[in-house]
Amino acid sequence: MIRQSKRFLQRCAVLSLLTYLFLFSVPSQAELNLELTKGIDRALPIAVVPFAGQARDASNSDTKQAQQNIAATIQSDLQHSGRFKVTDPQSIKRFPHTADGINYRYWQKLGVDDIVVGNVEPAGIGKVKVSFDLIDVYGKAKTGPGGSNYLLASKEFVVKKSDLRRLAHHISDIVYKELTGKAGIFSTRVAYIVVQRTQGKPPQYLLEVSDFDGYDPHVLLHSDQPIMSPAWSPDGKELAYVSFEKKHAEIYVVDVASGKRRLVTSYPGINGAPAWSPNGKQLAVVLSKGGNPRIYTIDLATNKVTVVTRGWSIDTEPSWAPDGKSLLFTSDRGGSPQIYRVNLANGKIARMSFNGSYNASASFAPDGQEIVMLHKNGGLFNVALQNLHTGTFNLLTNLGQDQSPTMAPNGSMVMYATRFGGRGVLAVASTDGRVQMRLPARNGDVQEPAWSPFLS
Amino acid sequence: MSFSVETKTSSYKLPLILAIMVHAILIWFIFTNVELAVPTPVAQKRQKPVDIVKAVAVNQAQVEDEIAKIKAGQQQKQQRQAAQQRKLQKLAQQAAQARAKEQARLKQLKAEQAKLQKLQAQKQRAAEKRLADLKKRQAAQQQSLAKLEKQQAVAATENAKQEALAKQQAAQAQQKKIAQQEAAKQAAEDKAATQARAQELQGVVNKYAVMIKQSIEQRWIIPDNINKDMSTKLQVRLAPGGTVVDVRVITSSGDTRLDRSARAAVFKASPLPVPSEPQMFDRFRVLNLTLRPEGVLTSST
Structure with missing residues (x-):
């Protein structure tokens, strides 16, 4: 009896101890806590x-x-x-x-x-x-x-x-x-040049504006002389472009809604590659009035021209940083065409592209963290995206005949000119590389797309 | 004193009674002679009185003769009677004397007897007393013996008791020790078992936790343009079999897109891999998930 009761008591003690442990240790364990730190990158x-x-x-x-x-x-x-x-x-x-x-x-x-x-x-x-x-x-x-x-x-x-x-x-x-979480670009528009070639006739040049997906095109300008390099003003109301209507290059600005236009530059030699400053007050342009092509800025209010790059290299295709404090441009100053960045405050220039022997036509993504460019490798021209912080460099296209990349205002897509079925067409690629899409073909060769800013 | 009085009265009683009786008989003879002339059958029947009557009753003549004789003789008789009386008295006296003597003797005898008896009684008493004493002594002895025995017994039992107690205590101590050892052993075993069970459980829990984590991560489409430092805390309730019953956003990341992506991932992963054993499954009834989009699974296609 004594032994049994003793044992019983001890069992009880052990049990109560276990119960105690159970009661006080389980609540923290009753619910399982898991930490998940990875997901998938998927549409x-x-x-x-x-x-x-x-x-x-x-x-x-x-x-x-x-x-x-x-x-x-x-x-x-x-x-x-x-x-x-x-x-x-x-x-x-x-x-x-x-x-x-x-x-x-x-x-x-x-x-x-x-x-x-x-x-x-x-x-x-x-x-x-x-x-x-x-x-x-x-x-x-x-x-x-x-x-x-x-x-x-x-x-x-x-x-x-x-x-x-x-x-x-x-x-x-x-x-x-x-x-x-980002603004969509489906209401934005795209400006581009259509070259219509009819046998026995001189080619016709059209400046058109359509929905971003190529639908609902409107002809803004029509010329039998080349029209080049359309560029949207930051407010989306104007387009700057290069016209050879007077047999030499001139830079005009045209009001998209009314079609009214005005001449901006008409210097001897090259007047090309206009690019609007983020505040819309300046144009960065390429002028060869000093000899070789260099980057200049033009104050649109005063038409005052300021030289940005110097030297004997060919500098072209200026593009503004989102903060308006620097410009990207293409230069052969290193021997082959590469992307450089010039600080507008002090004129300092830094090389930005290091992949391959040909990189051109660069522009900033809206967040200023990436630049999109045309990359030539083995005779193939493709659109590439380079991250300025990590240095990662990704090809977004693989058609090999791509030109003139222009980034959507939300940075999610890049439009470019390419060739399909024997003629120039526009295509878009998502900057994550998932999707490439051709826009509906136009009656003619389509070139030099320019993606509009967000349109209110 | 009483003895002596009794003796005096009894000494005159007998002769007196005898004299009276004789007189009575004689008177009766005188007055009953005639009537008794005819023998009665009754008289025949009476044997002893017949003798007495026969001798006296004859006939009238005889009776008168007799009476005369008697009258004559009465004097004589009276004389005789007187003599007789005197003789009787003397006899009585003698008898009384003898009786007294006898009585004295008797008395003596009695006394002797009494004495003897007394002696005997005394002897007996003494003997009895001795016996009683003896008995008493024996009883006492027996008592003391019993007492002693009792004491001895008590002592023995006490001893036995103490021994038993000591033994018991020793046994108890031993038992206690054994019990303690057993308890310690049991506790150790229990602890080991509990630990083993806990380890086993933890092992299973860990295994399934990893599977659950993977299952959800493989379905978690990390939203575009998300801050990698944000995290969403979800509470997930599972039914047996791992079916996701409910997902609650306990702590929002601040970006509903991240919250939604996390929730959708959990639902898409339903049923989650959970142990089928009910006890094991209990650990998986409620999951607290923290989803932090730090990176992307590289193996995903």
Whole structure:
């Protein structure tokens, strides 16, 4: 008895000790704490559901109706940004048009994170009312108090039918901003030169402006003499360009809306490669009035010209840093064309490119951390992106006949001229290297694209 | 004193009674002669009185004769009676004397007897007393013996008790020691078992924790343009089998895109790899995840 009770007591003591340990040690262990520090770099899977009131199949994109198909335009926009993996519209079997009718499981199983749904309905003569919702298909789950954050964006517009495509770009911008944190460039435009060559006739030169994706082109200038190097003013209202209409190079500025233009420089020799300062008050240009081509700045208010680079090398293709304090330019001062940077305050020059024997046509990304350039390697010209801090150097294109890279105002894409089917076309590449896309071909060779700033 | 009084009265009683009886008989004879002339059957029946009556009752004549004779004889008789009386008295006296003598003798005898008896009684008493004494002594002896025995017994039991106690204490001490050793051993074993179990559990937990981490990381699309120093804290509730039941943003990173990407990654990874054993699974019911987009998985395609 005594032995048993003793043992019992000891057992009890051990038990109580264990219980104590259990009680006081378990709560901290009951919940498992995990730290995750890595993810994947992948395009966001998204589905854009055909808007109610519009055709579900917009694969034939040549018709006007198809071009005004909002879902198709958004799909194209997002897909070509490189940041999104847009679900093939053919695989969509459900067509909700508001956030209320969402079967979340269905979209989760379809493998998307977000969906865009919308509705188009008549709103008077020649007008339509368009509404859309951007929905996080994983957001419907309980997320604590007020957990209705599945609806990321919801808007309604009344527009002219002819503006449906522009509206679609606008919706793409909203979606892009919401999901990537950066402003979308789908409402931006691009200026470029079209050279139309007809047999037996002198070539015709056109300065055109279209949507960033090449749709809705407008001819701004028409000349039988070369037009070159269009450049957008920071406010997007003007374009500077080089015209040979007087048989020699001159730099003009044209108002995009009105078509009015004015002459800026007409020096002997080269007047080329205009570039607007970030504040819009100056142009950086290349002039050869001093002998060999050098970089100058021109005050647009006074037309006062200031030389920036000196020496006997050929310096060209100036491009402003976002802070306006320095310029990138191409120079052969090292023996072969390379990218240099000149400090406008003290004139100091530093070489920026070290990869290969030919780098040219550089410009800054909007954050000033990267520069995009044309890189020649083994006779192939491709667009390259160089990070100024890490020194990483990546080719964004691989077609080998690329020219004139111009960066989108949000830095997410680069447009360039290339050749396809025997003629010059425009193409875009995402700066993450995921996507390359050709813009619709124009009637002629397309050259020297210039991406507009954000247009309000 | 009483003895002497009794003796005096009894010494005159007998002769007196005898004299009265004789007189009575004679009177009765006188007055009953006639009637008794006819023998009665009853008289025949009586044997002894018949003898007495026969001798006296004859016939009337005889009776008168007799009476005369008697009357004659009465004087004689009276004389005789007187003599007799005197004789009787004398006899009585003698008898009384004898009786007294006898009584004295008897008395003596009695006394002797009493004496003897007394002596005997005394003897007996003495013997009894001796016996009693003896018995008493024996009893006493026995008592003392018993007492002694008792004492001895008590002592023995006491001894035994003490011994037993000592033994018990020793045994207890031994048991205690053994018990302590056992307890220590048990505790050590328990501890070792607990540690082993904990290690095993921890091993399993770690294994699955790594798998869960990988499973989510492989699905976590790090949003563009995200601050790498930010982190999102999620609380994930799992059902057995690893199905993600609920994901709560406990601490927002400040960028809803990061929060959402983390949450979507967890849901996409559902069901998460968890141990099937219920006890093991309990550790995975609630996961606190901190997602910090420090880098990108290089193996991902």
